[in-house]
Amino acid sequence: MSLTKVSLSNVVLKQYRYKLKAYTGVFMALMVVQVIGILLSIAGGGSGSFSNNVYTLDVTVSSSSLVIVLTMIWAFMNAILMTTKSYREDDFTFVSNRLSYNLSNMVFLLTACIIGAATALLSTGVIRILFYLIHDVDIFLTLTYQVAIGDYFAGALATLLYILLAATAGYLVGMMTQFNKRLIILLPVILVGLNYVVQSNANPGFVNILKFYFMEYSFTVFLLKAIVTILIGSGLAILLSNRLEVR
Amino acid sequence: MKVIECEGLVKTYGSINALDRITFSIEENTITGLIGRNGAGKTTLLKVIAGFWRETEGRVKVFERSPFNNLEVSMNSIFVDDMMSFTYTLNLKEVLTEAQAFYPNWDAKLAEGLLEYFNFNPRLVHQSLSKGKRSTFNMIVGLAAKCPLTIFDEPTTGMDAAVRKDFYRALLKDYLFSPRTIIISSHHLDEMEDILEDILLVDEGKKVLQLPVDEFKEYAVTLSGKTAIVMQILEDKDVIYKRNIDLDSCSVVVRNNFSHESVKRLGINVSPVTPSDLCVYLTNQAKGGIDDVFNQSKSV
Structure with missing residues (x-):
C-alpha cells in the first residue's frame, strides 16, 4: 500500500470542517449567553434624572455592552474547554x-469569535426595540449623524478584538494547565501574588493591565496592542503543546 | 521495506522503564501479534509507534520517519483501542462520514456493510454504546480506514466470542483483499494464531522473541515421563519451564533443538506446546505458579 502525501493546510482545513460540525455546543452556549445578556440589558440599563425645578428629565440608557462582556466570558470559557483532554482525543x-x-x-475559535462579535453587535437593535416596547419612553434618541461608517467599522473591529483577546487568554491558560495540572492552582496564586507584590500607590497592580487594553484611546495603538498580544499568546500555546503527549 | 524500525527504544515514566532498550523491526504487509503480559509495555510501544507519545531514548522510525508529531505518519496509520474517542454531537453514521474525509483509502462500502452486519443503529452516538459494541465500532473504523499501518491495541476488549470470531475473519479477509501492515496486541493468542504471520513477544519492556508463527509453534516441546529419566536428559537442554514435578513423574518445557527419537526411546513423551502457553512460560517472572502463593500461605 502506497503512502499518502499530506500538507499541513489540507489537514488543518479538514479538522476545521470537522470542528464546525462537531462543536455545535459552542454556538448553543453563545445563544444562551447572549439571550441572557439581552434580557439583563433591558431589565437593567443605566438611568439618571436631571431637574432644574421647572423641567425634570429622566434619562435611561441602553447599550449592548453587557452582551459584549458576556460574549468575552463565553469566548474565554470555550477556549479553555477546547484545550481539555476529551476535545484533544477527538482530534487525535x-x-x-x-x-x-x-x-x-x-481558526475555529476565530470563526466562533467573529460570529459572537457580530451577534453581540446586532443585539443592540434587539435591545433598543425591546426597550422601547417595555419601558415607558417618550423620546427615543439614537446617535445617527456624526458617526461615520468608519467609526462603526472601528467599533466592530474593537469588539472582535476584545472577544479574541478573551479567547486567546482562555486558550493559553487552558494549554498551560494541560501542560502541567498543578498550574490550575499555581496560576491564580502567582497572578494574585504578583499583583500584591507590585502594588503601590503609584502602581495599582493589575488595574494597569486592564487599563492597558481597555483604556486605550488611540484606535491604531489598541489595534497594535491587541494583535501583538493575540499572536504572542497563540504562539506560546503552540510552543507549550508541541511536546504534549496525547491519548 | 521495513515499516517499523526500533533501535534501543526507551520510554520512561518517572523511574520506571516501560520500554527498556527494545530493538526490532516489522516488515511491510505482515500481520504481527504483539504478545506480552499485563504491563509488559505493549500499549506504550504502540503509542510511541503511532506518534502519540515521545520516546525517551533510542531510535524509532515508522515509514522511515520519526513518528512523534509527524503528519504523514498520522495520515498513513490508525491506532485502534477501546479508548477511542468520538464526539458526542455526531452519530455513528456521521462519524464514519467524517472519518472518510480524513483517510484517503477509506472504504465506505466496507464500513457500511460491517455497521449493518453487526446490527448497529446508525443514529446512536458512540458514548451510548456498550463496551463490546464500542470495540466493534472502533474495529470497523480501523478496518475501513485501510491505512498502510493499522494498529489494534487489544481490539477485542468486551467483545463476545462470536463477534471476536467475526472480527478475526473480517481482518484476515480484508488483509488478503488489500494487504497492509497490521499489528495486533492481544491476550487471546490461541484465538488469533491462525491469522498471524509473526509473533513479537515482549516482557518488562524488552523483546523476548520475534518469530514467524510456524517457527514459534515448533520453538519448544514438553517432555513428560518418569522424573528420574527426564531429569537425566535435561542436562544438555534449554529448560524454559518446569511444571508438575513430583517424585514419580514430571513434565518440562524445553527448547526444541534436539532429535526427538533419542528421547522417545527412553520412554519420554514429547508433545508440542501451544503458542499461548509458550508465551506464558517465556514471560513467567517468578518461578513456579499461582499455586505457590497459596501453598506458601498455607504453610505459614
Missing part, C-alpha cells in the same frame, strides 16, 4: 499532529 482519533490541532482550534 483521526489524522492530526499537534500543530494542525492547534491551528484548526485557532
Whole structure:
C-alpha cells in the first residue's frame, strides 16, 4: 500500500470542517449567553434624572455592552474547554499532529469569535426595540449623524478584538494547565501574588493591565496592542503543546 | 521495506522503564501479534509507534520517519483501542462520514456493510454504546480506514466470542483483499494464531522473541515421563519451564533443538506446546505458579 502525501493546510482545513460540525455546543452556549445578556440589558440599563425645578428629565440608557462582556466570558470559557483532554482525543482519533490541532482550534475559535462579535453587535437593535416596547419612553434618541461608517467599522473591529483577546487568554491558560495540572492552582496564586507584590500607590497592580487594553484611546495603538498580544499568546500555546503527549 | 524500525527504544515514566532498550523491526504487509503480559509495555510501544507519545531514548522510525508529531505518519496509520474517542454531537453514521474525509483509502462500502452486519443503529452516538459494541465500532473504523499501518491495541476488549470470531475473519479477509501492515496486541493468542504471520513477544519492556508463527509453534516441546529419566536428559537442554514435578513423574518445557527419537526411546513423551502457553512460560517472572502463593500461605 502506497503512502499518502499530506500538507499541513489540507489537514488543518479538514479538522476545521470537522470542528464546525462537531462543536455545535459552542454556538448553543453563545445563544444562551447572549439571550441572557439581552434580557439583563433591558431589565437593567443605566438611568439618571436631571431637574432644574421647572423641567425634570429622566434619562435611561441602553447599550449592548453587557452582551459584549458576556460574549468575552463565553469566548474565554470555550477556549479553555477546547484545550481539555476529551476535545484533544477527538482530534487525535483521526489524522492530526499537534500543530494542525492547534491551528484548526485557532481558526475555529476565530470563526466562533467573529460570529459572537457580530451577534453581540446586532443585539443592540434587539435591545433598543425591546426597550422601547417595555419601558415607558417618550423620546427615543439614537446617535445617527456624526458617526461615520468608519467609526462603526472601528467599533466592530474593537469588539472582535476584545472577544479574541478573551479567547486567546482562555486558550493559553487552558494549554498551560494541560501542560502541567498543578498550574490550575499555581496560576491564580502567582497572578494574585504578583499583583500584591507590585502594588503601590503609584502602581495599582493589575488595574494597569486592564487599563492597558481597555483604556486605550488611540484606535491604531489598541489595534497594535491587541494583535501583538493575540499572536504572542497563540504562539506560546503552540510552543507549550508541541511536546504534549496525547491519548 | 521495513515499516517499523526500533533501535534501543526507551520510554520512561518517572523511574520506571516501560520500554527498556527494545530493538526490532516489522516488515511491510505482515500481520504481527504483539504478545506480552499485563504491563509488559505493549500499549506504550504502540503509542510511541503511532506518534502519540515521545520516546525517551533510542531510535524509532515508522515509514522511515520519526513518528512523534509527524503528519504523514498520522495520515498513513490508525491506532485502534477501546479508548477511542468520538464526539458526542455526531452519530455513528456521521462519524464514519467524517472519518472518510480524513483517510484517503477509506472504504465506505466496507464500513457500511460491517455497521449493518453487526446490527448497529446508525443514529446512536458512540458514548451510548456498550463496551463490546464500542470495540466493534472502533474495529470497523480501523478496518475501513485501510491505512498502510493499522494498529489494534487489544481490539477485542468486551467483545463476545462470536463477534471476536467475526472480527478475526473480517481482518484476515480484508488483509488478503488489500494487504497492509497490521499489528495486533492481544491476550487471546490461541484465538488469533491462525491469522498471524509473526509473533513479537515482549516482557518488562524488552523483546523476548520475534518469530514467524510456524517457527514459534515448533520453538519448544514438553517432555513428560518418569522424573528420574527426564531429569537425566535435561542436562544438555534449554529448560524454559518446569511444571508438575513430583517424585514419580514430571513434565518440562524445553527448547526444541534436539532429535526427538533419542528421547522417545527412553520412554519420554514429547508433545508440542501451544503458542499461548509458550508465551506464558517465556514471560513467567517468578518461578513456579499461582499455586505457590497459596501453598506458601498455607504453610505459614
